[in-house]
Amino acid sequence: MPNRFAHLPSRRAIIDRRVVADRLAVVEGGKGTGLRQAGTAILKQALDDGRAEIERRFAEHPTRGLETANAHAFLTDQLLRLLWDFTVQRIYPNTNPTAAERMTLIAVGGYGRGEMAPHSDIDLGFLTPWKRTAWCEQVIESMLYALWDMGLKVGHSSRSLDEMVRMAKSDVTIRTALLEGRYVWGDTDLYDEASRRFRSEVQSDTRGFIAQKLAERDQRHIKMGDSRYVVEPNVKEGKGGLRDLHTLFWIGKDAYGVQRAAELVEKGVLTRQEYRRFHRAENFLWAVRCHLHLLAGRAEDRLTFDMQREIAARMNYADRPGKLAVERFMQFYFLQAKTVGDLTGVFLAHLDETFASRGRRFGLPFIRRSPRKLHGFVLDRGRLALPGEQFFREDPVRLIEIFALADQHGLEVHPQAMRLAARDAKLIDEHRDDPRANALFIGVLTSPRDPETVLRWMNEAGVFGRFVPDFGRVVAQMQFDMYHHYTVDEHTIRAVGLLARIEQGKLKDEHPIATALFPQIVSRRALYVAVLLHDIAKGRGGDHSVLGAHVAERLCPRFGLSAAETEVVAWLVRWHLLMSATAFKRDLSDFKTILDFAGAVASPQRLMMLMVLTVVDIRAVGPGTWNGWKRQLIGDLYEAAEEVLRLGHKQRGRGERVVAKQEALARALGWDAPAFQRLVRKLPESYWVAEPLDVLERNARLIERAGHDKLSVDTQPDRERGATLVTIYAADHPGIFYRIAGAIHAAGGNIIDARIHTTREGMALDNFLVQDPLGRNFDDPGQLERLKAAIGDALLNRARITERLRAKPLPRPRADAFSIEPAVLIDNYASNRFTVIEVNARDRPALLFHLANALFQSKVTIHSAHVATYGERAVDTFYVTDLIGDKIDSASRMRAIERRLLEAAAGEGAMAEAA
Missing domain, CATH: 3.30.460.10 (Beta Polymerase, domain 2)
Incomplete structure (x- = not known):
């Protein structure tokens, strides 16, 4: 042997x-x-x-x-x-x-x-x-x-x-x-x-075996996320991993009797160049898997963030301008996973030809068989194929045309045509400025059918990255963070797919505002191009939004867009993060926030396009990233800014809005006039502006139930917002906010938003939106009872919060794989009434508690807090004043506050509880 x-x-x-x-x-x-x-x-x-x-x-x-x-x-x-x-x-x-x-x-x-x-x-x-x-x-x-x-x-x-x-x-x-x-x-x-x-x-029974192995592979892919571009891939079982290569070998061994993968060349299944790619991918994936096992000291096949950094160092990857060593390593990983996908297509095509006479095709179901010819291309058993091997070389624009025809006629591209497209992709380099090629490409991108699938085929063949070299630079590029679930190219293609489904009305229940706005958008073409280009400049060093706007200014005329469309696309790319940053990090009840945002947008059309772009960008980040709370914040900001842009400064005054809310609440409560007026006299004007009607009603009923009690806690799971509203009505005293925050964290809750109010009778009325650590509704009855008890213990000094938090296990140790330098920004111009303090730090358990404690030690009053989390990165924003209600404008005081917050963000500094 x-x-x-x-x-x-x-x-x-x-x-x-x-x-x-x-x-x-x-x-x-x-x-x-x-x-x-x-x-x-x-x-x-x-x-x-x-x-x-x-x-x-x-x-x-x-x-x-x-x-x-x-x-x-x-x-x-x-x-x-x-x-x-x-x-x-x-x-x-x-x-x-x-x-x-x-x-x-x-x-x-x-x-x-x-x-x-x-x-x-x-x-x-x-x-x-x-x-x-x-x-x-x-x-x-x-x-x-x-x-x-x-x-x-x-x-x-x-x-x-x-x-x-x-x-x-x-x-x-x-x-x-x-x-x-x-x-x-x-x-x-x-x-x-x-x-x-x-x-x-x-x-x-070779045919039956092949069908079973392909079905098994498909089920495994679904279980592993059904994408080869997830940022913590499974090297063995994931899509594009070793198991996919093994599946090809098993099928080859059963169907062709080969003993080694190299023999597939002799059987005519793979070319020598394709086998070299097979061998290179297999060798690399095995190296990664062996490093994983050695680092973990056990069988471990998931390439987690902490392992990625270690293995990149072991395999001698180094940092480059704009790109970390770990990002270069993972980009190469995803390129190998893509190779596995390419070879799978080639292999299945050969099997299909070999077994065609014995029944139906493998992979996708039958597609209609006519017409037989289409613009010089031929149809082979329902798939778009080439009449000869030199067809692309005779006219390289056909490299784009084949995908445009596939889109227009609902056809699948024959794997042999994909193979030749990959071989000849470089020929499109000389035809990037061809108006016909660009028109065909824009037709695919803005297709009313299924642009996501066809763009993904273009990407798999390597034609997309050749025709748009700026896109080629982000192919297989990952971002080393816990927020983004996919590589940049996969994220972008998914975003285009989401945009198409919103336009088709398929996501009406999830995105009613975006769906309603789409028919009003004048240039849908500009919006599709903006979605394509919004992350095009990632990995270049510098602000990708600014760099991406420059790319847009260069590319849009080539794509055939007018000067006006080019200007809109460049603006959308430059400011594609503005709406989410404003909605998630700023107090939308502060009218200056709305005015500043509306002033930056300056156009109802831009606002509509930015709204839709923001939705698809967040949704395409990954599963679970979009939730009801984000939908409400984005929707509230859109409606408030739309009113300003439509009516200018003639919009309803603050006093009129307060009266309108009070009248609506009176109708909802059904109280007699004297009882309702007593409630109105208790609460300051700012409270009526800040809270939506449903929260006003819940708060009013809590105050009524509380009577003369000095502490009352109410919890109300809110499916619409994807969080639980936790309301505390208690005697106000210094440090109440950080104590409540600590108690919520100790009970297993994660605060995503907080609004703090003080009645004219000296009672605190604080509303917190709380989720579990995985971003889901915090609604288990046992959890809610523990939450109420923890808040009561904290406010009545029956427990030391710091000790309880210290004893609580870390729910998110994966964040430890990332190094984030804490940063504190203090802004006295973002609000007319408050000093706005923004803290950027690595997310960790009870971060909000520690930051609030530092502000308490600094003798400032917190009026509202807004929590945004981007994977391992947390951005906590506080609207504060000094103890007499004025903005904090002393330079030395601001430096002292900044120092305390930096220490708290880094897990340092004094954590003494107030007596």
């Missing part, structure tokens, strides 16, 4: 089987268990020495993933052969075995392929000709105990040949494992017989 590991250098430095065999030959330990344990100790030492040598080599050559995986399998082979011989010669010697006592040991699964990560399971199969004899059982049991004593994780089976065939026929997982079966040691004739029977009796 060929030596699978002949390519490994200096194999005896990993393990010298002869030397270890000599030690085992003279080991003493009596019989049975004692002898096995003595032999196991020698083998364990050989295992440790071999692993150390492999790790040493890997440290010297940290990109040699396949060699490292092969070396671990080689080491395992040698140890198993030694253990087998030791068991059958010393522990259970059988000098004259019967025909039934023949047995062979095979490697299956990944180990059978000859590839193992440092902490992979060892998958073994013990085969016997018939039912297992007592001697066979003893040998198997002894070997397994020895392997477990060596600290190895073993997956094993022991079957007769008939059992092997029967189970492989009925279970595709077993069939797949045995497909990779490889002889390790034992009776060679028995192994040859097993191989013959497997080929003749099991491998007869």
